[in-house]
Amino acid sequence: MTEQRRHRRIGYGKEVWIGQDGIFSRTNERVTDISLGGVFIETAQSFSKGTILSIRFKVGNATGFISCAAIVRNSRPATGMGVEFLDLSPEARNQLEDFLERGMAAGG
Numbered sequence: 200m201t202e203q204r205r206h207r208r209i210g211y212g213k214e215v216w217i218g219q220d221g222i223f224s225r226t227n228e229r230v231t232d233i234s235l236g237g238v239f240i241e242t243a244q245s246f247s248k249g250t251i252l253s254i255r256f257k258v259g260n261a262t263g264f265i266s267c268a269a270i271v272r273n274s275r276p277a278t279g280m281g282v283e284f285l286d287l288s289p290e291a292r293n294q295l296e297d298f299l300e301r302g303m304a305a306g307g
Contacts, residue, residue, distance in 0.1 A: 215240055216264075218253040230256050235295060237269065237283040246271045246280055254282065258298040265291040 215230045216223045217240070232239040238256070246252065250271045255264040269282035287295065 213256055213258070216255040217242070217244070218255070221253070223253065223255060231279070233258070233295075233299070235284075235292070235299060237272070237281060239279055239281045241279040243277055245276060246274060248272065248274055251285070252282065258295060259301070261294060261298075265295060267291060 213230050214225075215228050215238070216225055217228060218224065226242075226244075228240050228242040228244070230238045231241050238254070240254075248271055252269050252271065253266065254269050255266045257264055265287070267287050268285040270285055271280050272283050273281040
């Protein structure tokens with residue numbers, strides 16, 4: 200099977216808030232892999248491929264959230280889902296790039 204990812208990813212383990220229609224729920228979901236293109240979210244919730252979600256999460260020691268729309272690209276029932284970022288702001292993209300560069304330099 201050919202690797203389809205465009206961005207290198209690193210392991211991670213922060214909480215993520217998932218929302219639809221502007222309503223976010225704080226739950227036990229966690230981001231476990233993160234890249235500049237998207238994240239894998241460990242969740243027992245089930246979302247169909249192609250579902251548009253709003254997500255919020257923090258990277259590193261940041262005090263503010265990265266918030267964006269994301270589309271479900273793959274779903275593994277009772278395990279989680281891979282989502283692709285759709286509308287990262289330039290500030291969020293820079294924050295994520297900086298975090299990823301530090302994580303990769305540290306061997307993440």
